[in-house]
Amino acid sequence: MFTKMKNSSIGFLAIFFLILAAAGALLGSSFFPFFRWYLLLLVIGAGFFPLTRILFAAFRDGGWLFSRVIGLAAGGYAVWVLGLADILRFTGRRALVVTLIFIGVCWVLFMLKPVKKKMDINLIIAEEVLFFGLFVFWSYLIGFRPQASGTEKFMDYGFMAAMYRSTSLPAKDIWYGTDAINYYYGGQYFGVYLGKMCGVGVSYAYNIYRAMIAALGFALPFSIVRQMAFDRMEDRPHAGAWAAAGGLIGGAAVSLAGNGHYVIYGIFGKPLGLPMPDGRDYYWFADSTRYIGYNPVNTADRTIHEFPSYSFILGDVHAHMCNIIFVLTVVALLYAWICTGWENCTGRAGRENCTGRERGYLPDARFLSAAALIGMFQWTNFWDYVIYLTVAFFCIIFHALNSSCRSRKKRTVSAVYHTAVLAVLSTVTSLPFRLQFQSPVSGVAFCRTHTPLYQLLILWGFPFVVFLLLIVTAVGNYRKKMPGAISGGRNGREGTAEDAGENPGYFRTTPLPDHFALILGLCAFGLVLVPEIVYVRDIYESSGYPRSNTMFKMTYQAFILYGMMMAYAVICFLASRQRLRRIAGIAAAVFFGLTLGYFPVSVRQFMGNIFRYKNYQGLDATSFLESSYPADAGAIQWLNENVPGQPVVLEADGDSYSTACRVSAMTGLPTVLGWYVHEWLWRSDPEDLNQRSADIETIYTSDDAEEVRSLIEKYGISYIFVGSEEYAKYGTVNTEGIAELGEVVYSSNGTFIVKTAEG
Numbered sequence: 001m002f003t004k005m006k007n008s009s010i011g012f013l014a015i016f017f018l019i020l021a022a023a024g025a026l027l028g029s030s031f032f033p034f035f036r037w038y039l040l041l042l043v044i045g046a047g048f049f050p051l052t053r054i055l056f057a058a059f060r061d062g063g064w065l066f067s068r069v070i071g072l073a074a075g076g077y078a079v080w081v082l083g084l085a086d087i088l089r090f091t092g093r094r095a096l097v098v099t100l101i102f103i104g105v106c107w108v109l110f111m112l113k114p115v116k117k118k119m120d121i122n123l124i125i126a127e128e129v130l131f132f133g134l135f136v137f138w139s140y141l142i143g144f145r146p147q148a149s150g151t152e153k154f155m156d157y158g159f160m161a162a163m164y165r166s167t168s169l170p171a172k173d174i175w176y177g178t179d180a181i182n183y184y185y186g187g188q189y190f191g192v193y194l195g196k197m198c199g200v201g202v203s204y205a206y207n208i209y210r211a212m213i214a215a216l217g218f219a220l221p222f223s224i225v226r227q228m229a230f231d232r233m234e235d236r237p238h239a240g241a242w243a244a245a246g247g248l249i250g251g252a253a254v255s256l257a258g259n260g261h262y263v264i265y266g267i268f269g270k271p272l273g274l275p276m277p278d279g280r281d282y283y284w285f286a287d288s289t290r291y292i293g294y295n296p297v298n299t300a301d302r303t304i305h306e307f308p309s310y311s312f313i314l315g316d317v318h319a320h321m322c323n324i325i326f327v328l329t330v331v332a333l334l335y336a337w338i339c340t341g342w343e344n345c346t347g348r349a350g351r352e353n354c355t356g357r358e359r360g361y362l363p364d365a366r367f368l369s370a371a372a373l374i375g376m377f378q379w380t381n382f383w384d385y386v387i388y389l390t391v392a393f394f395c396i397i398f399h400a401l402n403s404s405c406r407s408r409k410k411r412t413v414s415a416v417y418h419t420a421v422l423a424v425l426s427t428v429t430s431l432p433f434r435l436q437f438q439s440p441v442s443g444v445a446f447c448r449t450h451t452p453l454y455q456l457l458i459l460w461g462f463p464f465v466v467f468l469l470l471i472v473t474a475v476g477n478y479r480k481k482m483p484g485a486i487s488g489g490r491n492g493r494e495g496t497a498e499d500a501g502e503n504p505g506y507f508r509t510t511p512l513p514d515h516f517a518l519i520l521g522l523c524a525f526g527l528v529l530v531p532e533i534v535y536v537r538d539i540y541e542s543s544g545y546p547r548s549n550t551m552f553k554m555t556y557q558a559f560i561l562y563g564m565m566m567a568y569a570v571i572c573f574l575a576s577r578q579r580l581r582r583i584a585g586i587a588a589a590v591f592f593g594l595t596l597g598y599f600p601v602s603v604r605q606f607m608g609n610i611f612r613y614k615n616y617q618g619l620d621a622t623s624f625l626e627s628s629y630p631a632d633a634g635a636i637q638w639l640n641e642n643v644p645g646q647p648v649v650l651e652a653d654g655d656s657y658s659t660a661c662r663v664s665a666m667t668g669l670p671t672v673l674g675w676y677v678h679e680w681l682w683r684s685d686p687e688d689l690n691q692r693s694a695d696i697e698t699i700y701t702s703d704d705a706e707e708v709r710s711l712i713e714k715y716g717i718s719y720i721f722v723g724s725e726e727y728a729k730y731g732t733v734n735t736e737g738i739a740e741l742g743e744v745v746y747s748s749n750g751t752f753i754v755k756t757a758e759g
Contacts, residue, residue, distance in 0.1 A: 012125040023136040030619040033200040040198040044071035047103030050110035058339035062119045065223045069329045075099035076193040083169035092196035134215035144607040148621035154665035156317040161668025163192040164202045174664040175674020177648040182682045186380035187322025206621040214312040218251035220328040225250030225567045228513040246571030253563035258598025261288040285602035299544045301449035304552035307559040323381040334395045337366035371422045375429025383553035442537045463562035467521035470569045521565040527558035632723040638746045647718035652729045672715045723751040
């Protein structure tokens with residue numbers, strides 16, 4: 001046995017080094033920043049593994065893949081709080097010192113703490129190889145379209161660039177230079193935190209961080225679903241192989257698959273003669289995210305229903321995408337928590353030997369960790385805060401109902417107590433952010449428009465049917481508090497009524513992973529249903545997008561939760577001894593296989609031919625400047641090389657999702673006003689924005705030197721940038737008057753920069 005394990009480890013390590021060699025050949029000059037980033041992740045993962053192994057004692061891998069996310073969250077959060085309190089300057093060296101201190105504490109406090117369950121070393125090595133291979137794969141794909149330009153990339157890159165420049169937190173808002181960022185910027189912050197520590201500049205960090213999230217977006221669901229499937233089939237032949245297959249389906253379902261829209265319209269659309277948006281005769285990969293309100297057109301109710309695969313390909317390092325790795329960690333912690341409660345309190349002997357912690361009097365470390373991470377979501381992606389409070393609450397109810405250690409009264413007390421702990425701890429964790437954040441939300445309203453049923457079925461019919469099949473399976477196993485057939489463990493092994501104790505759990509006749517999958521499916525169903533009932537009001541309400549943001553953020557998480565539920569259910573059906581379940585599993589696996597076709601189609605449409613290596617451009621997100629802004633690229637580069645900190649640089653303001661504000665976005669230097677609609681959403685003060693826009697035009701066009709100087713002083717403008725966008729927007733720019741406002745520090749091909757007296 002030992003020889004077999006040793007040979008497996010050697011085989012996995014050989015694969016690792018083959019992937020490493022391929023990365024060196026494929027990534028070119030981008031390999032060195034990529035590999036520095038990977039080594040830092042490896043150090044963080046190994047450093048926090050003693051803690052993670054305790055939190056994930058129920059996992060055969062000890063939570064290895066989650067250790068780097070736990071470390072990222074703990075170290076990054078600590079550095080952020082110390083930065084907000086002006087105790088610590090946000091530099092790479094100081095962040096690294098804080099992180100190493102945390103690692104030292106983890107090893108001193110937790111390394112020698114006994115963990116009953118043995119780890120599977122081969123599994124850990126295999127998971128590391130899987131993650132590394134995916135990290136290389138996504139870095140290679142991204143290199144075919146690395147530009148931080150288009151959609152919301154200017155905003156995301158600009159946030160990261162601003163935090164790279166700033167040694168204090170929060171950084172200034174790049175598009176509202178007199179104030180700090182008023183948005184949940186935590187996701188971008190963690191990319192900067194990693195980049196600063198490993199010495200990778202923002203132009204590479206943007207895309208490497210994006211690749212890391214996509215790789216973990218597969219690897220983390222793999223670990224969760226693999227563990228759930230193994231717990232379900234532990235006593236079955238080839239349990240490890242079935243579990244690994246389930247994990248692979250889970251990873252693919254969350255990070256690579258499309259939705260049902262792709263299957264219906266992308267595969268069968270032409271044969272069935274289905275209409276495409278805008279009169280097109282072909283499917284475009286974004287169609288699956290813009291269906292309700294677009295095909296057929298409904299100008300009063302245009303919505304968004306994105307999913308991770310689309311996000312990873314599109315490349316906006318936005319809040320909903322950055323937070324994927326943290327929400328998956330919360331899901332894993334909640335599963336580990338209810339696993340521990342299930343095992344510790346099984347049977348009369350267990351009830352008699354339970355400690356206070358196991359009886360529910362003290363919160364478990366897994367639960368506390370999940371609650372703290374959920375609180376952090378107010379800073380990383382506020383929508384996920386509400387969503388995962390709900391998921392955690394369902395887990396609390398399940399945990400309370402299923403302990404044979406408690407009477408009905410104690411179950412109620414436990415549920416109330418854990419809910420209070422969740423509310424308090426998540427509130428405390430989010431407090432540093434909420435103290436300096438002004439919410440742009442203006443309330444909740446009932447929906448006046450609703451999605452046609454056939455469109456809901458096209459988008460969500462497949463996972464919903466799998467969910468129903470899983471419910472039917474669970475109901476078949478369920479016998480509420482019936483003696484003689486009480487489950488004695490996670491995989492549903494039967495025991496006796498005496499073993500179950502006087503107060504057996506309510507659902508112990510069904511395997512624990514089935515219940516957890518049902519919780520995920522139920523929450524996902526609710527997230528799809530909520531935007532049909534209510535929506536969060538924002539500035540888009542009056543322009544034909546009333547529930548767009550609500551549906552976007554809720555169904556995004558529904559896709560993730562449904563993906564893991566569906567993967568678990570499919571592998572259980574396929575492994576079942578019952579013929580009907582196997583048939584259902586085969587049918588579901590076939591349909592799921594069709595959804596995976598979305599990924600190669602989308603890659604080809606957005607990134608081109610990835611098999612033509614000469615098209616590979618590397619991971620520099622600013623490589624487009626020379627071609628897109630030939631007159632301004634040199635001036636932007638001059639600012640990056642010569643201007644430290646975050647002084648205000650004036651440039652022309654512009655519309656959201658446009659090419660305007662390229663200076664602030666590509667340098668992280670704040671300007672007076674940037675993308676109008678975004679700032680309207682964040683600040684809810686259009687009158688102020690209109691005044692700023694008028695003042696900017698005055699500075700560029702007015703002949704009144706005194707008025708211009710007063711405006712420069714009003715906004716604290718240190719530099720004035722005059723280039724292609726300014727000439728295009730204002731027509732006649734008073735170049736002579738602007739040049740006289742200070743020192744011309746850069747001039748080339750009509751583009752020039754003036755350093756004012758404020759600078």
